[in-house]
Amino acid sequence: MANAPLFRSTMLALVMFGASAAIAKPASAVAPAVLQNVINCRAIVDDKARLRCFDDGVAQLDTANSHGDIAVFDKDAVVRTRRALFGFTMPSLDIFSHRTGDAARDAQDSEMQEITAKIGAAAQGAEGWVFTLDDGARWAQSDDVVLGRAPKAGMTVVIRRGPLGSFKMRVANGPSIKVRRVS
Numbered sequence: 233m234a235n236a237p238l239f240r241s242t243m244l245a246l247v248m249f250g251a252s253a254a255i256a257k258p259a260s261a262v263a264p265a266v267l268q269n270v271i272n273c274r275a276i277v278d279d280k281a282r283l284r285c286f287d288d289g290v291a292q293l294d295t296a297n298s299h300g301d302i303a304v305f306d307k308d309a310v311v312r313t314r315r316a317l318f319g320f321t322m323p324s325l326d327i328f329s330h331r332t333g334d335a336a337r338d339a340q341d342s343e344m345q346e347i348t349a350k351i352g353a354a355a356q357g358a359e360g361w362v363f364t365l366d367d368g369a370r371w372a373q374s375d376d377v378v379l380g381r382a383p384k385a386g387m388t389v390v391i392r393r394g395p396l397g398s399f400k401m402r403v404a405n406g407p408s409i410k411v412r413r414v415s
Contacts, residue, residue: 314344316367319391346390346392347391348389349389351403359372362414363389363403369415371412373401
């Protein structure tokens with residue numbers, strides 16, 4: 233491989249980033265064995281043995297990654313995924329949570345509370361407005377509140393998580409309406 237040193241450096245950086253992130257995780261979160269093996273290399277005193285351990289561990293990580301046995305996500309990818317899934321009922325998955333070690337912040341970050349987007353298209357449906365946002369997400373009005381003016385493409389919407397799994401949308405600073413995610 234022509235870029236083997238660059239690849240090794242990149243993988244080592246990922247492993248070291250993963251190791252520091254693993255330290256910040258609560259005790260209930262366990263690193264995958266292939267990552268834990270690399271983390272354990274740090275405890276080896278002998279330089280050659282530690283380097284050999286890291287090289288072997290990175291090779292195992294590379295194999296696991298190429299076979300789809302593990303996945304590495306940076307914070308931006310997690311935020312984009314959480315935003316794309318906003319409004320859908322999902323099982324609790326630790327991979328979409330950002331953990332800092334601060335319990336109050338972790339609880340707040342564990343569920344995205346609101347998104348801001350632009351309307352790509354809006355159409356009056358049988359039960360109210362149906363909105364397609366600029367990211368392709370579709371939301372349907374689920375109450376009978378009348379909007380002061382017809383929503384148009386390009387208008388800004390803010391969708392907030394409400395009580396009991398409900399969602400409220402405010403279109404261009406107009407009244408809030410109840411909405412549900414349809415696709």
